[in-house]
Amino acid sequence: MTRSEEPLLARPASPNSSTNEIEEEDALLTGQPTNRSPTSKARKWREAGLFVWAVLATAAVIVLAVVYQHESSVARSRPKTGGWGPDGKPSGKRNMIFMVSDGMGPTSLSLTRSWRQYTSGLPIDDLLVLDRHLIGSSRTRSSSSLVTDSAAGATAFSCGFKSYNGAISVLPDHTPCGTVLEAAKRAGYMTGLVVTTRLTDATPACFAAHANRREYEDLIAEQMVGHYPLGRVVDLLIGGGRCHFLPNTTEGSCRADSTDVVAMAKDDFGYQYIDNRADFDNLDNQNGHLDLPLLALLADTDIPYEIDRAQVSDVYPSEAEMARLALKALSAATKDSDKGFFLMIEGSRIDHAGHANDPAAQVREVMAHDEAFDAVLKFLDGDETEGVLVSTSDHETGGLATARQLHESYPQYRWYPEVLANASHSYEFMAREWRKYLDSSSSLSRGEKAIKLADMISSDLGITDYSDDEIDAIIDASPVWPPAYHFADMISRRAQVGWSTHGHSAADVNIYASHPTHAPGLVGNHENIEVGQFIAEYLDLDLEPVTKELREKKVKTSYSASASHSGNQTAASEGWGEWMGPPGLPANDNAQLVSLDEYHGDFKHRKREAEAAMDCGCGMKH
Numbered sequence: 001m002t003r004s005e006e007p008l009l010a011r012p013a014s015p016n017s018s019t020n021e022i023e024e025e026d027a028l029l030t031g032q033p034t035n036r037s038p039t040s041k042a043r044k045w046r047e048a049g050l051f052v053w054a055v056l057a058t059a060a061v062i063v064l065a066v067v068y069q070h071e072s073s074v075a076r077s078r079p080k081t082g083g084w085g086p087d088g089k090p091s092g093k094r095n096m097i098f099m100v101s102d103g104m105g106p107t108s109l110s111l112t113r114s115w116r117q118y119t120s121g122l123p124i125d126d127l128l129v130l131d132r133h134l135i136g137s138s139r140t141r142s143s144s145s146l147v148t149d150s151a152a153g154a155t156a157f158s159c160g161f162k163s164y165n166g167a168i169s170v171l172p173d174h175t176p177c178g179t180v181l182e183a184a185k186r187a188g189y190m191t192g193l194v195v196t197t198r199l200t201d202a203t204p205a206c207f208a209a210h211a212n213r214r215e216y217e218d219l220i221a222e223q224m225v226g227h228y229p230l231g232r233v234v235d236l237l238i239g240g241g242r243c244h245f246l247p248n249t250t251e252g253s254c255r256a257d258s259t260d261v262v263a264m265a266k267d268d269f270g271y272q273y274i275d276n277r278a279d280f281d282n283l284d285n286q287n288g289h290l291d292l293p294l295l296a297l298l299a300d301t302d303i304p305y306e307i308d309r310a311q312v313s314d315v316y317p318s319e320a321e322m323a324r325l326a327l328k329a330l331s332a333a334t335k336d337s338d339k340g341f342f343l344m345i346e347g348s349r350i351d352h353a354g355h356a357n358d359p360a361a362q363v364r365e366v367m368a369h370d371e372a373f374d375a376v377l378k379f380l381d382g383d384e385t386e387g388v389l390v391s392t393s394d395h396e397t398g399g400l401a402t403a404r405q406l407h408e409s410y411p412q413y414r415w416y417p418e419v420l421a422n423a424s425h426s427y428e429f430m431a432r433e434w435r436k437y438l439d440s441s442s443s444l445s446r447g448e449k450a451i452k453l454a455d456m457i458s459s460d461l462g463i464t465d466y467s468d469d470e471i472d473a474i475i476d477a478s479p480v481w482p483p484a485y486h487f488a489d490m491i492s493r494r495a496q497v498g499w500s501t502h503g504h505s506a507a508d509v510n511i512y513a514s515h516p517t518h519a520p521g522l523v524g525n526h527e528n529i530e531v532g533q534f535i536a537e538y539l540d541l542d543l544e545p546v547t548k549e550l551r552e553k554k555v556k557t558s559y560s561a562s563a564s565h566s567g568n569q570t571a572a573s574e575g576w577g578e579w580m581g582p583p584g585l586p587a588n589d590n591a592q593l594v595s596l597d598e599y600h601g602d603f604k605h606r607k608r609e610a611e612a613a614m615d616c617g618c619g620m621k622h
Contacts, residue, residue, distance in 0.1 A: 103351025178546025422462025
């Protein structure tokens, strides 16, 4: 077609027309240059430049995103310094959270881990939070025995010294020793205690009281709110044990006298006081901005086992909930201070489950403590202030083994976690309900009792293959081997979980930390006193001036040997140590306790006066 024959609407090709694009494609295929004008080439170069710039910019964004993600991941995985300076010494504002898993030994972790994997359908490599933070182990003997009790164990943590079983921050010569909590308060730190047992129980008492015997819980209650030589040293107290703070004229009191320790705490030492879950929740909703000091007594005695508490969670908070409130409150209270805080949190009732040989209660208690441990880790990770978490046990309880030989024949290598999963209540709950039933009528026949027990065992323990002998044993139970022990043993036998004692054992216990670099002095195997010494080192505390002050003031309180029984408030005129209660153990001729208990031929059960415990209100010696 000639030019004159071109279509009427035909136009010359523009520089950006498809014709030029075809020429470009031909050039790429043939290698021959296109017939483009200089203007077209310049425009093309600009377009190419813009394209290259866009590619490079996109690549840069991608690279930056990858780097940022990597650095964020590294930052999350890289632990904080914990307050340790480059010279290996602690420096700056810092917090110390010390957790005690009372009675928890290494086998408690194995038992709980396997139970959790079974009940949650988890793989065998699933771990507890505690498992990921194991850094060492602790040797637990006291000055009077290779098998410690909680009082001597906690004295090792609080004072950094060995003492006799039953001592509440008192040395073998019956002189008081300053504690890390007392020294921390003197140094300007805020302080707190959170427990799931009575606040007057041995472990918390050892941080803020001094008594020759752990059984002097009425005396300990007074001291913990400030009625002793040092005055008030605790800013936050959360736990159970309300009965020791109420006068014996009040319903729910277990005191031997008419002293109103709650009134004393509020009027003389300025405590805000709460005694129920609703008020606890109101405090929690304040996001930590609450008035300190705080005394929160949330149960008459001990807070129920987690297996039971979970069914009445509207009445009692969990260990993790109490820990979170304490952390928020102390963090807020120290926000504008150059000093942080010291907080002791105890998973107290792991020990009680061990005493009763109740594995179903034990695994839930360990899980509750694991959750509280995780809550503290999350707090440390998100808090602006550096801090360290250290956790250990005062001792192991029960001689627990994930194995049991039920018969003379060689046992199978098995234990059955599903038996623990089937139980919905603890031995304590069962024993209490059984006692209520027996008290409901004085004319119950043996057959009626058997029917009631069968119903309780099947509904609360999940056991349907109970035997007549087991039913009879509970009906005929004696105080030495009460129904509670029988209920717990029914679970243990079927799960094939073994126990060697209803008391404590001398097993080494684990040490955990927020990170190994946060507690370098506790990596490996250590004496329990080194835990207390580490706390003092980390907070840069000198306990000796506190010890000296305690010994020099010679202050007498309202408590005396006679007052503990008669309610008489007149102080006796004995020696300076009277404010710690009467001495509780005999000494050698040199006024020192024996360094190690001796064998007395008691291969059969035999109560010895030196070991006899006063009634703590909970039915057993811990």
